[in-house]
Amino acid sequence: MNKVFTFNRVTFIGFGLINSSLARIFKLKSLSKEICAYSRRKETRLKINDLNIVDQVYDDLKKSVENSDLIILGVPVGSMGDIVKEFSSSIKPGAIVTDVGSVKKGIIDSILPILSKDVHFVPGHPIAGTENSGPEAGFADLFKGRWCILTPNENTSKKAVETVKNIWQEAGMKVTLMDADYHDRVLAITSHIPHLVAYSIVGTVTELEDQLKTEVIKYSAGGFRDFTRIAASDPIMWRDVFLNNSEAVLEMLGRFIEDLTALQKSIRWQDGEVLEELFVKTRDIRKGIISEEQD
Amino acid sequence: MNKVFTFNRVTFIGFGLINSSLARIFKLKSLSKEICAYSRRKETRLKINDLNIVDQVYDDLKKSVENSDLIILGVPVGSMGDIVKEFSSSIKPGAIVTDVGSVKKGIIDSILPILSKDVHFVPGHPIAGTENSGPEAGFADLFKGRWCILTPNENTSKKAVETVKNIWQEAGMKVTLMDADYHDRVLAITSHIPHLVAYSIVGTVTELEDQLKTEVIKYSAGGFRDFTRIAASDPIMWRDVFLNNSEAVLEMLGRFIEDLTALQKSIRWQDGEVLEELFVKTRDIRKGIISEEQD
Numbered sequence: 310m311n312k313v314f315t316f317n318r319v320t321f322i323g324f325g326l327i328n329s330s331l332a333r334i335f336k337l338k339s340l341s342k343e344i345c346a347y348s349r350r351k352e353t354r355l356k357i358n359d360l361n362i363v364d365q366v367y368d369d370l371k372k373s374v375e376n377s378d379l380i381i382l383g384v385p386v387g388s389m390g391d392i393v394k395e396f397s398s399s400i401k402p403g404a405i406v407t408d409v410g411s412v413k414k415g416i417i418d419s420i421l422p423i424l425s426k427d428v429h430f431v432p433g434h435p436i437a438g439t440e441n442s443g444p445e446a447g448f449a450d451l452f453k454g455r456w457c458i459l460t461p462n463e464n465t466s467k468k469a470v471e472t473v474k475n476i477w478q479e480a481g482m483k484v485t486l487m488d489a490d491y492h493d494r495v496l497a498i499t500s501h502i503p504h505l506v507a508y509s510i511v512g513t514v515t516e517l518e519d520q521l522k523t524e525v526i527k528y529s530a531g532g533f534r535d536f537t538r539i540a541a542s543d544p545i546m547w548r549d550v551f552l553n554n555s556e557a558v559l560e561m562l563g564r565f566i567e568d569l570t571a572l573q574k575s576i577r578w579q580d581g582e583v584l585e586e587l588f589v590k591t592r593d594i595r596k597g598i599i600s601e602e603q604d
Numbered sequence: 605m606n607k608v609f610t611f612n613r614v615t616f617i618g619f620g621l622i623n624s625s626l627a628r629i630f631k632l633k634s635l636s637k638e639i640c641a642y643s644r645r646k647e648t649r650l651k652i653n654d655l656n657i658v659d660q661v662y663d664d665l666k667k668s669v670e671n672s673d674l675i676i677l678g679v680p681v682g683s684m685g686d687i688v689k690e691f692s693s694s695i696k697p698g699a700i701v702t703d704v705g706s707v708k709k710g711i712i713d714s715i716l717p718i719l720s721k722d723v724h725f726v727p728g729h730p731i732a733g734t735e736n737s738g739p740e741a742g743f744a745d746l747f748k749g750r751w752c753i754l755t756p757n758e759n760t761s762k763k764a765v766e767t768v769k770n771i772w773q774e775a776g777m778k779v780t781l782m783d784a785d786y787h788d789r790v791l792a793i794t795s796h797i798p799h800l801v802a803y804s805i806v807g808t809v810t811e812l813e814d815q816l817k818t819e820v821i822k823y824s825a826g827g828f829r830d831f832t833r834i835a836a837s838d839p840i841m842w843r844d845v846f847l848n849n850s851e852a853v854l855e856m857l858g859r860f861i862e863d864l865t866a867l868q869k870s871i872r873w874q875d876g877e878v879l880e881e882l883f884v885k886t887r888d889i890r891k892g893i894i895s896e897e898q899d
Binding site: 438491517542545569588590 | 682735753786790793796798799804806807808810811816821825827835836847854857860871872874880883884888893
């Protein structure tokens with residue numbers, strides 16, 4: 310595929326797993342003449358310099374975005390609004406702002422009113438990740454074959470949406486458009502609740518008496534081991550996800566706790582039939598996912 | 605390592621993921637002159653024949669164990685007692701009986717009273733598995749580097765324990781001894797509760813309205829995808845695990861639901877501090893597991 314776009318100057322705000330992975334792709338594929346990054350923390354800025362991906366590393370937000378035609382927000386969901394407020398007056402007219410946050414409605418509500426009318430905001434969520442965080446955790450293949458969901462509204466420039474779509478396709482993603490609210494409900498189930506449950510169960514283990522805890526860590530296989538991997542994800546990022554998608558998360562969490570409590574009762578009453586029926590039914594969902602991946 | 609043991613005749617009762625994997629090792633390493641298998645289902649017996657691992661496949665339980673010096677039980681936890689009852693009179697004096705069940709106390713209570721005094725029962729649990737089941741799902745490397753827990757009591761023959769230990773070491777496992785009750789508590793946390801939670805959350809999804817369910821399956825990444833893999837495990841095996849380890853499972857499940865409900869409250873009250881504190885703490889457990897694996 311020939312590149313149908315190149316930027317003069319792109320700025321990555323925040324340089325964690327997602328942004329640092331995408332920056333690698335910008336570098337490898339020469340998608341921008343100049344690649345810039347801003348990070349609040351000195352330690353992170355030093356790490357970014359060491360990686361040799363970025364041309365300019367800034368500790369000044371406003372300067373970092375000046376003259377950029379593309380600004381990519383990769384900071385925790387709860388910080389997005391404040392950060393954009395700080396640099397919004399420095400954005401070049403006609404520039405595109407996009408983000409990589411796991412929650413869409415809350416971000417749109419906090420960012421859209423701040424931006425001037427001649428700046429295009431295309432909210433986005435590349436569904437990819439590992440349990441690792443920080444600039445050094447990134448890698449160019451992170452996005453390959455995964456979905457990216459963009460949640461523009463009816464006023465968003467079609468051309469800006471197309472440009473952001475092209476970027477994620479260059480990263481190897483399948484891109485789809487979705488309503489922001491709907492995105493947040495889907496992600497509450499596919500990602501937010503599983504993370505919350507994993508955090509919670511690993512938290513339960515941290516409160517066990519010492520000897521039992523030691524044995525649990527030693528003999529953890531299958532199930533719990535997978536949960537600890539999920540529960541090792543970035544704490545600030547996930548705190549913000551739950552605070553900013555609380556409505557959808559609480560709705561699904563309520564349903565889940567109901568179902569779990571029913572299971573608890575089935576075990577107490579030794580009702581094998583109910584257990585077996587559920588365990589057979591859940592296999593079909595897995596089959597659905599596997600066949601989706603083979604499409 | 606030189607083999608310090610060989611059997612004349614070994615019988616695998618049941619030929620699912622674990623037993624069929626172990627049988628592959630018996631075959632590869634010539635650990636027994638004759639390898640036999642029993643399966644209740646004709647379909648499974650035909651599959652076993654096709655695999656070319658086993659010398660004799662039986663549909664008659666008693667005949668399958670006659671003259672065997674080692675009998676390995678790999679059937680669902682809830683069937684162990686009935687099956688042993690059916691063939692116990694045919695076991696050769698001095699033979700060793702062992703099992704691979706994920707619950708130990710319940711199995712011991714159902715099997716030990718049935719066996720005659722001159723038969724050695726060494727309860728065992730190789731902690732290894734995948735979400736796949738059946739004879740064709742097995743592979744010789746399944747056990748490599750994993751733990752196997754044996755739960756003999758003070759009357760179990762030391763020599764028999766040593767023999768079973770050698771078998772699992774040949775399979776590449778690290779072997780440890782543990783009290784049966786304690787094993788069941790540890791496994792309730794490391795394996796049974798995570799499976800129950802995964803089954804439950806995938807079950808919650810099966811009850812969503814159709815469109816949302818379709819999108820959830822389509823965009824499932826990270827968290828939920830891992831859960832569906834866990835929740836695709838063998839239904840009968842897991843039904844029996846929960847019915848036979850209900851005490852430890854219910855105790856831990858109670859703690860977990862309490863902790864999850866507290867988290868629910870923190871989200872409702874937008875208490876970011878509590879969330880962050882937990883999410884930082886859970887990372888340490890992961891570090892513990894990683895460093896344990898590097899030992």
